[in-house]
Amino acid sequence: MAEESNNLPVSWKRSSLPHQFCPGCGQAEALKILGYAIDELGIQRQTVYATDIGCSLLSWNLFDVDSIQTHHGRATPVAVGFKLARKEAIVIALMGDGGGYAIGAQHLVNATMRDDKITAILINNANYAMTGGQMAPTTLISQKTTTTPLGRQQQNFGYPIHGPEMLSQIAAPGAFIARGSATDFQTLLNLFKKAVQNQIDGRGFSFVEVL
Numbered sequence: 158m159a160e161e162s163n164n165l166p167v168s169w170k171r172s173s174l175p176h177q178f179c180p181g182c183g184q185a186e187a188l189k190i191l192g193y194a195i196d197e198l199g200i201q202r203q204t205v206y207a208t209d210i211g212c213s214l215l216s217w218n219l220f221d222v223d224s225i226q227t228h229h230g231r232a233t234p235v236a237v238g239f240k241l242a243r244k245e246a247i248v249i250a251l252m253g254d255g256g257g258y259a260i261g262a263q264h265l266v267n268a269t270m271r272d273d274k275i276t277a278i279l280i281n282n283a284n285y286a287m288t289g290g291q292m293a294p295t296t297l298i299s300q301k302t303t304t305t306p307l308g309r310q311q312q313n314f315g316y317p318i319h320g321p322e323m324l325s326q327i328a329a330p331g332a333f334i335a336r337g338s339a340t341d342f343q344t345l346l347n348l349f350k351k352a353v354q355n356q357i358d359g360r361g362f363s364f365v366e367v368l
Contacts, residue, residue: 166193168196168201168204169192169219173219176215176216178215179286183340184215184216184282184367187278187280187367188216188219188220188251191278191349192220194350198350198353200247201221204220205225205236205239205246206220206223207236207239207248207249207250208226208252209229209232209250209251209253211229211255211286212280212286213251213252213256213280214226216251229255229256229260230252230264232252232257233252233257233268233275234268235250236249237264237275240274240275244274247353249277249353252280253279253280253285254280254320257279257320269324269332270327272328274359274362275356276353277363278349279365281320281366281367281368283295283297283300283317284296284302290303292304292305292314294318295318296314297309321334321336321366329361331360332360334364335365336366337366337367337368339368345365352364
């Protein structure tokens with residue numbers, strides 16, 4: 158079993174290092190943990206990795222697996238299409254909270270409703286980080302961003318979305334829906350492994366939101 162350390166996952170591509178994420182960003186740690194999950198499940202050669210636009214795009218060549226770069230909000234439908242064409246592939250879609258809960262929300266909702274056999278991972282940093290820190294669907298009440306300098310107010314912008322809670326209401330019985338944190342190594346590793354194993358076993362759609 159992987160332990161939290163400075164050792165890199167075998168499934169990371171050494172020629173793509175150092176990664177391009179900002180210092181201190183939890184996304185790099187989350188993807189390191191995903192790499193350990195891929196290693197422990199022994200699926201590196203079967204894995205196809207679809208990335209969204211935004212900060213998630215910085216990982217397009219981070220893994221030594223087949224990868225697909227998609228347009229903003231389209232990681233989910235592209236991953237679904239690939240899975241339909243290559244049912245034996247283990248397809249993982251990575252997106253941010255903007256790509257998954259805003260421009261790509263319809264795709265995430267419909268993939269959940271159809272119980273598509275893919276694994277979707279959404280990194281929730283509560284803002285549009287790559288474009289300057291604007292308000293996102295997940296921005297918290299009173300949280301200040303470049304577009305809400307006085308803080309997000311419910312009367313003007315509504316409430317932040319709670320993705321796993323929303324998807325769990327429309328998910329099929331075999332789906333796996335969870336939330337974890339990049340700061341909790343072992344828990345997130347276990348969630349990633351369960352989500353991917355759910356796809357391997359053909360049980361249904363799987364989704365992990367990472368804070």
